[in-house]
Amino acid sequence: MTRSLGVCYYPEHWPETQWPEDAARMAASGLTWVRIGEFAWSRLEPAPGKLDFDWLDRAIDVLGRAGLKVVLGTPTATPPRWMLDRHPDMLAVDAAGRPRKFGSRRHYCFSHRGYLAECKRIVALLAERYGANPHVAAWQTDNEYGCHDTILSYSDAARAAFRDWLAQRYQSPDALNRAWGNVFWSMEYSGFDQIDLPNLTVTEANPAHVMDFRRFASDQVVAFNRAQVDILRRYTRAPVAHNYMGRITEFDHYAVGADLDIASWDSYPIGFLSDRLEATDAHKADFLRQGDPDFQAFHHDLYRAVGRGRWWVMEQQPGPVNWAPYNPAPLPGMVRLWTWEAFAHGAEAVLYFRWRQAPFGQEQMHAGLLRPDSEPAPGLAEVETVARELADAPMAQAAPADVALVFDYASAWAWDTQPQGADFDYFRLCFAWYRALRRMGLNIDIISPDTDDLSQWKLVLAPGLFTLPDTLRAALPSCSGAVVFGPRANSRRPDFSIPPDLGPSLPGLDARVARVESLPPGSALPLANGGQFVHWAEELEGKAVVVLLREDNRAAMVRAGGLYYLGGWPSDATLFSILSDLCAAQGIATRDLPSALRTRSDGKSRFWFNHGASALEWEGLHLPPASMLRVPA
Amino acid sequence: MTRSLGVCYYPEHWPETQWPEDAARMAASGLTWVRIGEFAWSRLEPAPGKLDFDWLDRAIDVLGRAGLKVVLGTPTATPPRWMLDRHPDMLAVDAAGRPRKFGSRRHYCFSHRGYLAECKRIVALLAERYGANPHVAAWQTDNEYGCHDTILSYSDAARAAFRDWLAQRYQSPDALNRAWGNVFWSMEYSGFDQIDLPNLTVTEANPAHVMDFRRFASDQVVAFNRAQVDILRRYTRAPVAHNYMGRITEFDHYAVGADLDIASWDSYPIGFLSDRLEATDAHKADFLRQGDPDFQAFHHDLYRAVGRGRWWVMEQQPGPVNWAPYNPAPLPGMVRLWTWEAFAHGAEAVLYFRWRQAPFGQEQMHAGLLRPDSEPAPGLAEVETVARELADAPMAQAAPADVALVFDYASAWAWDTQPQGADFDYFRLCFAWYRALRRMGLNIDIISPDTDDLSQWKLVLAPGLFTLPDTLRAALPSCSGAVVFGPRANSRRPDFSIPPDLGPSLPGLDARVARVESLPPGSALPLANGGQFVHWAEELEGKAVVVLLREDNRAAMVRAGGLYYLGGWPSDATLFSILSDLCAAQGIATRDLPSALRTRSDGKSRFWFNHGASALEWEGLHLPPASMLRVPA
Amino acid sequence: MTRSLGVCYYPEHWPETQWPEDAARMAASGLTWVRIGEFAWSRLEPAPGKLDFDWLDRAIDVLGRAGLKVVLGTPTATPPRWMLDRHPDMLAVDAAGRPRKFGSRRHYCFSHRGYLAECKRIVALLAERYGANPHVAAWQTDNEYGCHDTILSYSDAARAAFRDWLAQRYQSPDALNRAWGNVFWSMEYSGFDQIDLPNLTVTEANPAHVMDFRRFASDQVVAFNRAQVDILRRYTRAPVAHNYMGRITEFDHYAVGADLDIASWDSYPIGFLSDRLEATDAHKADFLRQGDPDFQAFHHDLYRAVGRGRWWVMEQQPGPVNWAPYNPAPLPGMVRLWTWEAFAHGAEAVLYFRWRQAPFGQEQMHAGLLRPDSEPAPGLAEVETVARELADAPMAQAAPADVALVFDYASAWAWDTQPQGADFDYFRLCFAWYRALRRMGLNIDIISPDTDDLSQWKLVLAPGLFTLPDTLRAALPSCSGAVVFGPRANSRRPDFSIPPDLGPSLPGLDARVARVESLPPGSALPLANGGQFVHWAEELEGKAVVVLLREDNRAAMVRAGGLYYLGGWPSDATLFSILSDLCAAQGIATRDLPSALRTRSDGKSRFWFNHGASALEWEGLHLPPASMLRVPA
Ligand SMILES: [Zn+2]
Ligand SMILES: [Zn+2]
Ligand SMILES: [Zn+2]
CATH class of the missing domain: 3.20.20.80 (Glycosidases)
Incomplete structure (x- = not known):
């Protein structure tokens, strides 16, 4: 190329x-x-x-x-x-x-x-x-x-189109009422023309209503x-x-x-x-x-x-x-x-x-x-x-990555609709995971939640995935290494309701999220190994193997074979530690890079990037401030 | 019961x-x-x-x-x-x-x-x-x-109803103009249909206008x-x-x-x-x-x-x-x-x-x-x-309290309408007084400003009471102990105007509020005894007995017999000290509880509540975290 | 008088x-x-x-x-x-x-x-x-x-009047389109009746559009x-x-x-x-x-x-x-x-x-x-x-000042329209310069940007002047002392466009602003002499004499004869130092007053003002708190 x-x-x-x-x-x-x-x-x-x-x-x-x-x-x-x-x-x-x-x-x-x-x-x-x-x-x-x-518009045109979109999706107001749980607070509709856009409501609108509006807007x-x-x-x-x-x-x-x-x-x-x-x-x-x-x-x-x-x-x-x-x-x-x-x-x-x-x-x-x-x-x-x-420079070529991170737009809409903790943000969550991997010096692939084959990665990560699509569920066995789901993963059905078994409902993993907490800035939930959860912590139950404990002896992370579920939002240091261990377990070699240093390999070359304002020495290389160095991979 | x-x-x-x-x-x-x-x-x-x-x-x-x-x-x-x-x-x-x-x-x-x-x-x-x-x-x-x-609505229905309410209350626009002081800034009306709801005005609306809207909304x-x-x-x-x-x-x-x-x-x-x-x-x-x-x-x-x-x-x-x-x-x-x-x-x-x-x-x-x-x-x-x-448990019975705190909704509306200092809030003021009493381990009654008999309490407190209703004024002598009015008490007439004698106009108490100050966070006005006023301080004059001095030798609190007036918002520590002294003077036994410990007696039992996350020892009792202990009173 | x-x-x-x-x-x-x-x-x-x-x-x-x-x-x-x-x-x-x-x-x-x-x-x-x-x-x-x-109104009346004003000013939509650069983002108009007030646009409106609205509103x-x-x-x-x-x-x-x-x-x-x-x-x-x-x-x-x-x-x-x-x-x-x-x-x-x-x-x-x-x-x-x-007291008389500061309302509108850094404010800039001069104990004249004779001042200062009016340009030689332009001065043409030579385009001064930076709070750009720029820094080029260097060896201030250009927003201490040096060079005697002490002379009397809450001793005078002392000049 x-x-x-x-x-x-x-x-x-x-x-x-x-x-x-x-x-x-x-x-x-x-x-x-x-x-x-x-x-x-x-x-x-x-x-x-x-x-x-x-x-x-x-x-x-x-x-x-x-x-x-x-x-x-x-x-x-x-x-x-x-x-x-x-x-x-x-x-x-x-x-x-x-x-x-x-x-x-x-x-x-x-x-x-x-x-x-x-x-x-x-x-x-x-x-x-x-x-x-x-x-x-x-x-x-x-x-x-x-x-x-400019995506979300509350115009007359949008309202009319949203009603059409809903009529297509649900076919009858009763089906919509059931899907949204409109019996709650007497929000039931008898016709699609009664449905308004979910802005300027007295208090928050039904999250199912908002979520469909977000889907519609994307469509x-x-x-x-x-x-x-x-x-x-x-x-x-x-x-x-x-x-x-x-x-x-x-x-x-x-x-x-x-x-x-x-x-x-x-x-x-x-x-x-x-x-x-x-x-x-x-x-x-x-x-x-x-x-x-x-x-x-x-x-x-x-x-x-x-x-x-x-x-x-x-x-x-x-x-x-x-x-x-x-x-x-x-x-x-x-x-x-x-x-x-x-x-x-x-x-x-x-x-x-x-x-x-x-x-x-x-x-x-x-x-x-x-x-x-x-x-x-x-x-x-x-x-x-x-x-x-x-x-x-040599011609570019497709670069291999051992690690993949699932990024899903619907999850961003879902947790924007219902953050539950004021600073819970899906992008922020995924970016924290991504940054930890980058700090390890890894090549990373970001993948869609509709990926149907995971065989090329040793480690696949999916924090905060709103719902687990059937395709991805079916693909889980294809991953030869580990698949790690993170907090709130598969905690909702597509209609935004809580699943009857509470989630994450992962194949073969006996674990349920019994209760969740959101935590304000400055508060943390301590783990047994010295780490901590911030922003978000879940109480897990079930018979899955516990691989990480909270200080209160509840499970923080559980597994069944190569399938993991992590029930909280780790601090940056804790996350680095958790993901490093997971990489090690999968035979993925990692580094611990300084905050300004990043690297990527395309198989033929390894690129080093010093984003800092000071020079760095690393692995025998001298990297001036704000510089890139290309060496054979 | x-x-x-x-x-x-x-x-x-x-x-x-x-x-x-x-x-x-x-x-x-x-x-x-x-x-x-x-x-x-x-x-x-x-x-x-x-x-x-x-x-x-x-x-x-x-x-x-x-x-x-x-x-x-x-x-x-x-x-x-x-x-x-x-x-x-x-x-x-x-x-x-x-x-x-x-x-x-x-x-x-x-x-x-x-x-x-x-x-x-x-x-x-x-x-x-x-x-x-x-x-x-x-x-x-x-x-x-x-x-x-959802109480304050600025709808057409509310506007029409407000005009009716005003017409009932004032009977003529001239009476309303006089009551509100509408000669100020040429705000005079010649008919009730000219009166709008007090939102979206160029700068603040007349406080008398807002106050009547608040009364109307409550009604x-x-x-x-x-x-x-x-x-x-x-x-x-x-x-x-x-x-x-x-x-x-x-x-x-x-x-x-x-x-x-x-x-x-x-x-x-x-x-x-x-x-x-x-x-x-x-x-x-x-x-x-x-x-x-x-x-x-x-x-x-x-x-x-x-x-x-x-x-x-x-x-x-x-x-x-x-x-x-x-x-x-x-x-x-x-x-x-x-x-x-x-x-x-x-x-x-x-x-x-x-x-x-x-x-x-x-x-x-x-x-x-x-x-x-x-x-x-x-x-x-x-x-x-x-x-x-x-x-x-024994049957519940009515619990005696030595202390009563007046809580008045109209005062909340009044000072919300005219805080004068951005952080002056009536609930906050009353809650600070309430918390000081709780820290003393007291049973407290909260009472309406229309209470007509104070004989059951040794100490009655009324900080920030917008106007002193005639009923309560008549009941003052019924209190065998002390009645303490706090900052801004009776500083307005019901029409929101400043009384001709400036207030607090308490029977037998020769004290006037000559001037007030609101103070920003971080600023305090020192008292002679080491305490301080925060948020709010008043300059008092008159011949009433001074029981507390400011560092500048002005009166901070004055009294006449069992009637007190406190001309400022004490810091929490100062308030605890002032109210402790008043309790002592009335023969009310007090404690000095840790911040997480609270108690109440119903005459038959004494209940202890440890709101803290750590265990407490107190008066020979062991209180685990987050616990209640009931002992005979 | x-x-x-x-x-x-x-x-x-x-x-x-x-x-x-x-x-x-x-x-x-x-x-x-x-x-x-x-x-x-x-x-x-x-x-x-x-x-x-x-x-x-x-x-x-x-x-x-x-x-x-x-x-x-x-x-x-x-x-x-x-x-x-x-x-x-x-x-x-x-x-x-x-x-x-x-x-x-x-x-x-x-x-x-x-x-x-x-x-x-x-x-x-x-x-x-x-x-x-x-x-x-x-x-x-x-x-x-x-x-x-209450100056900026977005009413129908204002819209109609603005269109008339624009029609008077530009005579044709094409002239307006050219002046505003409406080819940018396809904002071109074919009639004045198409032009709206610049509020509620999707993202920022054209600064030229806003600037004309500001001029109109002032008019x-x-x-x-x-x-x-x-x-x-x-x-x-x-x-x-x-x-x-x-x-x-x-x-x-x-x-x-x-x-x-x-x-x-x-x-x-x-x-x-x-x-x-x-x-x-x-x-x-x-x-x-x-x-x-x-x-x-x-x-x-x-x-x-x-x-x-x-x-x-x-x-x-x-x-x-x-x-x-x-x-x-x-x-x-x-x-x-x-x-x-x-x-x-x-x-x-x-x-x-x-x-x-x-x-x-x-x-x-x-x-x-x-x-x-x-x-x-x-x-x-x-x-x-x-x-x-x-x-x-003796009769008042006109007081002489050695220093003049240009204050221009159009500049306030311009930088309000386009701050480029969120805390860049024209009044704030001028006030910082004014305060530095006051701290020196000087009499100061504030003058209009249309002043046509500068002969009475030894030092004339013009930070942030949006455009240099022809009158003032013509008056520059009349100043016997120094004229100092500050950051952003003459960086725009009246139509808000960047001048072809980038500005400041001062007569005889070979200096161009090659690039500008705005800096967030907490960031500073160091100067060679230990001072620093905050908020704003410019990269200057040209052959003008450099009188102040940045630490990176770029010019911070340049001059040609008595004409200076200062390419940044100095910290308060740096500004005091720069202006003190300029005063000294012009033979203007300065003081270094404590923060609460200020003075002014009217030629006959010298007035001393202690704005502090504590007494001050200064030049043999005793100044009680919050006091004024008048002595013969
Ligand atoms: Zn409820
Ligand atoms: Zn005025
Ligand atoms: Zn772009």
Whole structure:
């Protein structure tokens, strides 16, 4: 597999006379890909039906002739202002009942049929015109589904669509009443038209109601995306991608990804550290100009699964951004490090966002590879270094991993609906497990809960899995090593009810969760070996073999053969210890890396990443601050 | 008086075939009472006018034949979905102007006439059918008035009713203008129809306006409840109760209680510690699995007053709940302790919430006495222990108290309307005084501000009493000991204006509050004896005898005979010292208990409660963790 | 110039029989001015068109005959309730889309044409009747523009007016699209009627859009005020003032002030310390009963500029207020100190708010010079002291200052629109610079960004100036000393775009801001000399002389002749050091005052102010706590 670099570009922002020079500089910098078009609807169709594609023809031509391959985006994330005159009710509505107005982007409700039809029309026009264009080598649908909290809409359109969705799913109000347990608090419905969206209720809505709304909302994204893909397929053989974001869990990325050829994501390590990661102040200070050492890797591994092996970074942070609460500049070396880390995790391409910093608009403070005055920004030299290094590097190959971590979007919805403890968050739970594995220096695969064959991994981990799908249940025996379920795993049936046997109901494992506790910050439940549970602890009963005890002599972890159940949320140190032992038992060699050091192997090479601001010595290697070192595996 | 136990049960949640076994197990566990029906409207009347009471007949029969006495709840806290089609404007509206939608419970505005009529209709049907049923031994109106912040509604119905209420009260807009001081900021009205609810004003509304809205809102609850009671009385001689909540001050419980036979409340010690009590993190950590040692006792004593001696715990926490930010499990022993503490304070009955944990709905994570799989939850064994202990215990009798604390709902509204210092809260103030008395090991009576005879107490305390009612003023001489008024007492006239002599205007006490200060956290005003005022300090003038000085030589506390006025909010230690001295002066023997130890005597027995997680030795007694010990008084 | 004292009075709040005694006491206390009328519309016009000015005639007569001079306020900050029946859409609308209702004050949208017409009508009636009244010696328009966040309204009236304003400014949608960069995210408009107010957008609105809305909103205030002034001028020769507030930056006070004769402001030192100043808890505790030592001085100097030399304190805090989160009482001496500080900064008059504490209404807990029972409040004696001291004091004269600080309202809007770092605030930045200069014991002038002659200052400072106006650019050579621009200065063009050369684009200074960083609390960027930047740091390039280095050897401050650019936000200590050095270089003698000590000279006298709670010795002077000492300059 070839590794390549690219950049996001907005020809419509610049005078046409500048395009050739820009294109030439891109190519000279070692870039292969250029993504364009995804916000250009007002220039492609300045008035309803008044199309102007000529400029795009010319832009693609200029870029293509410079040797660049174009990723063409559908412009549906930014409908022009005239769209509102045609569809005044197309706006999403927030949970407080307020329409989310025009004036930025993503101002549409996924459930609005009229807007969907407009999207299909513009996509068809673009696909027809460029589907066979030799320079258009890939497509992107829309942009960053879910960004700015745009999945959950409480609009009239959403309400009507939700009712339809429920009618399809349940066929009768009585079936729905039974599934949701609506006898509770007299919440029974006699018709689907009585069912409202679960916002602004007096106290919390029925979790079953909320969960179905979350499923519905995810399905709407899948359908919206599929409508575009279906059209593109008719006109092009180029691969189709979407650019996901970091820690967006409001829709099922696997389901969207199933309709696409490539998963890609937009990686902003420094912004994400600041605005979407639980961490101590000390940790955030240590990695202020580097971003978290595991957050990007997690998403690389996640989107490799979503893309069924094919994945890109569609937008890579190249310098300070504009949108985080604070926006420091990356340490010198980090742009190179981030890029190589993506490649080490199997990325086919890394594109930087964006070519030249725009002097206007909402992102005028977002760095590009060029400054607004067209001078090189500091990131550009690092990009050019990577381009040179790529030329010498061995071809990438699929990297083996001994360990797999199940990541499930429905579980995120479930525990968001019913956290039971205010700080119980599914992503946070999985990320803690992932970080512990990374600290051991392991290659990790993230896998879907619908995986039907576990034979390639020695250790499969599934903390917090809302329900155990039949497929995965059937696949459990295929794992030659151990499968470890964690707290809350299979504690609910799909209708959100507690299973008659209380869960986790794992095959051959005689263990029930008799009772659970959520614990506030500062409280912990001690284990017999000196470790502790935080956030969450369960009282287990049953005859399964106890492999870990709590200080109160209850079981903390039990097993039956290679099947484990861990009944609590271990502190980071405790988790490291537990997972290290499990690895050792499976013959998986582990390390104990310093907090800033991470590694990955692709079988041919081993990559070392020093995310720290200080140099490190490790296994005879010298790693300067913010550096990557590649050695034979 | 007999003490008895019971449980809350939802036959409509379970197959009818399971009822007999459930009933038998309840009886076998030593339970006497079973509360049912209060959320069952959608099963009693699945469609408008389509009644189905047969299942309830059978449920009452099954329970009754098992020897249980039924408390039958009116189902008006959960109107069915069809009610909204009949009365689309029945929903309450929040302070931001948003209707509070169907999908949970308490989705009604107390001022909606149409919904009130529906409630009267269903209550009449229930009363007619079950009023003379031999198994129905008590009734409950609605459920937890005020829970989920449902007293203050800003709906059209509320606005119309408020205007009527004002017209009745003031008779003319000019009278209202004068009473409210509407000449201030040109707020004068020329008609009652011009008066809006006091939400969403540019800056704060006139406190007199807000205070009347608070009075009106309380009156609406009283009227709503009375409408049900009036109907029940026509059909039944069984006592009628309502189940109040913890720290709900939005309506006058004394006024609601005056129409009822029994006051009851829903006691969730661990949840309340977490979500409705000001305390340090250390205190909350110390009592994480026990709840606050004084919070339940305060409400026991309060609702004993509201019930004019007759009171129950209608819902007792039996294990972890679902609704607090964090939900740990009670220490072993706490369910027994809580139950006995209620009895020690005079409860006639304690009912647990609920029999079996429901596997569905909003409260699926709320423990019951049984788990969802019908196995006993840990609380059940403690309940059975209490049942056995009750059999051996002497009959309860009314317990004497030397000290009374006045608790007044109007004062809560007043200082909520005008805190003057951001952390001035009337409940908090009274609770601090109550806790100091509890730490002294005293029996305490909480009394209404309308008490007309103080002769039974040696010490009567009234901190923060908004206005001094004429009745209480007339009763002051009846107290043989001391009456102590605290900060802000009688500092306003009923129309919220400052009295011409500035207050407290106490008979025979020459003292005026010349000026007040509110103090931020971390600031304190030192007293001459080493103590300090926090939150609030007043500058007193007048010729009354000074009994406590501030460091600046101003009076901190003054007296005239047995009448005292304390011009500040003492720190906890200072308050303990002041009240200890006052007790000593009145010949009231006090203790200085450790923070986890509490006691109460009913004249015949002395009960000791160790709320701590460690054992205690005290007065020759050994108290294990989370334990109750009963000794002869 | 004569210095005088006065008070705010509400004759409509008190029985007419009390007026003569009140007036006599005012005069006897040494007061000269009495402000009345500004909230009395409901008494002047109880019903539409039904006028009653007789009581006001009599009040003015009583006050005037007592020897007092009247400041008459137009009553437009409190339209009566009937106004809403005439103009139901006159209310402002908040950013969440909710009308801000009647029931307090300032319940109007500045853009409502109908309400503006009503204001012009009532002002004309007042002006006609009292314009030549010999007792009416000054006028005040409205009251505290901007208080309670009332400048930005999202009403229909505001939307319509904004569209007109934009049409005037840009003439064509295309011009607007180009200026705003609306090609970004397809935000282009084809007509002004498509443009909405920039609230409730999905994510942030275009900063250019927001900035124009901020300019528009400020212009609406200027126009509203001018409409009143134009009418007053036709009938009176008395000076016209408005009373501004502390730290209100939502409108351009210079522009409003240009239409007025006198600037005045409402000075509440203790309330402001608590509710609108960034400071450590320790600082707030140190000055709990004194207010911040520099906050009032800043506004004195600011409003001296706004009033072009003529300014008053229209409302001076005389004791505890009601509206801050906590409301402690001033230390004895502070009322005198605050008054003298105003005079030392050039105030012509200081009026206290208010004469007698009102026992009713929203401000019933706001101290006056009299208590509600008409007894003197503690502040009154200090006022009388000042009155006596004034008689002996030399006449005031204009005070020279060596240093000027540019303060620009548009910069406040700009960085509020685009902070880039969550705690970047323009007022905070300027105030930090101001405080450093005060700590040096300097007289400071605050000047408008439109100043056209800098020759009177040796040092002119302009941190954070959004754009450099042509006038100021042209005036730079007029400064004989140094002009220092600070972080973000001239970093934008007026249309909010980044300048092609990146800024600061200062004449003769070869320096560009290559990149900026915002830093979270706790992070700092070290300088070579041991100092540090906090909040904000810039990477400078160019050939300008480097006068200060960062630890990473980049330039921190550069110069060309007397023109400096400082590329970061220094910590307080670093800023003191930098500005001290700059003063020294310009031959300006500085001190290093303790945190509680401040001083100002008016050329004839030097005033020393000890804001601390402890006595101070300084330069041979003994300064008791909370004291002012005047010595010959
Ligand atoms: Zn992006
Ligand atoms: Zn309850
Ligand atoms: Zn004011």
